[in-house]
Amino acid sequence: MKPSHIAAIIIGLCSLMSFSLFAADIEAGKSKSVVCAGCHGQDGNSTNGIWPKLAGQHTTYLIKQLKEFKDGTRADAVMAGMAAILATDEDMQNVAAFYASQKIKGGAFNKDLVAKGEAIYRGGITETSVPACIACHSPSADGNGPALFPSLKSQHPEYIVAQMKKFKDGTRSNDPGKMMQNVAARMLDSEMEAVAAYLAGIQ
Numbered sequence: 357m358k359p360s361h362i363a364a365i366i367i368g369l370c371s372l373m374s375f376s377l378f379a380a381d382i383e384a385g386k387s388k389s390v391v392c393a394g395c396h397g398q399d400g401n402s403t404n405g406i407w408p409k410l411a412g413q414h415t416t417y418l419i420k421q422l423k424e425f426k427d428g429t430r431a432d433a434v435m436a437g438m439a440a441i442l443a444t445d446e447d448m449q450n451v452a453a454f455y456a457s458q459k460i461k462g463g464a465f466n467k468d469l470v471a472k473g474e475a476i477y478r479g480g481i482t483e484t485s486v487p488a489c490i491a492c493h494s495p496s497a498d499g500n501g502p503a504l505f506p507s508l509k510s511q512h513p514e515y516i517v518a519q520m521k522k523f524k525d526g527t528r529s530n531d532p533g534k535m536m537q538n539v540a541a542r543m544l545d546s547e548m549e550a551v552a553a554y555l556a557g558i559q
Contacts, residue, residue: 379449380415380449380450380452380453381450381453382450382453382454382457383454384450385449385450385451385452385453385454385455386454388442388447388450388451388454389451389454389455391438391441392410392438392451395407396408396409396410396455397409397411399411399458399459400412400413400454400455400458400460401458401460401461402512404512405463405512405513405514405515406512406514406515406518407512407515408511408512408515409460409461409463409510409511409512409515410455410458411455411458411459411460411461412455412456412458412459412460412507412510413452413455413456413460413506413507414456414499414500414501414504414506414507415449415452415453415455415456415501416452416501416502416504417499417501417504417505417506417507418448418451418452418455418456419445419448419449419452420504421530422439422442422448422451422452423439423445423448424530425438425439426439426440426442429530430528430530431527431528460507460509460510460511461510462510462556462557462559463510463512463556464556465513465552465553465556465557466513466549466553467553467557468553469549469550469553469554470550470553470554470557472547472550472554473549473550473551473552473553473554473555474554476488476489476547476550476551476554477489477490477493477497477551477554477555478490478495481542481543481547484542484543485542486539486542486543486547487539489508489551492505492535493505493506493507493508496509496558497509497555497558504532508555508558509555509558509559510555510556510557510558510559511552511555511556512556513549513552513553513555513556514552516548516551516552516555516556517545517548517549517552520536520540520543520548520551520552521540521545521548523536523537523539523540523541524537524540524541524543
């Protein structure tokens, strides 16, 4: 396929995605998110480190996770039940759009681990062939919505470490091409904790 054809397809997909997000009803999403607030906070900023902050997360990524909780691709008994409440794709789009419209807030993290975490995030770990996180999650840890790479900035470090451990032991496997499973498999817990501390400190 010619590069010009690939570019045209990408532009077309982005246009469709933009239209879909523009058509989402944020107020309807806010109303539907009331049941989510108990864990994730009214504005998507959870106060407990085991529950992720959803504020500012990419709509595309949130929709993917909700669908996969619902169909069992991502295993979580609690979230499977919560996702089931969102009966239609439109419900998911609206809830995701509401959280995406919110601003994520900072939180606590271990400052002593930040330097080590930044080195890994930006340069990887040569000795164990761990690639730099920056390649997918961007220099500012904002991720990449169209590519379905989540924003990680200001996320609870406890949540990030927990998810990386799940990727490592295989209890979470909804990453395309086992990308995160392969990365986490090569990382020590201390390295995960360092990266998580660095990410938590990014505003």
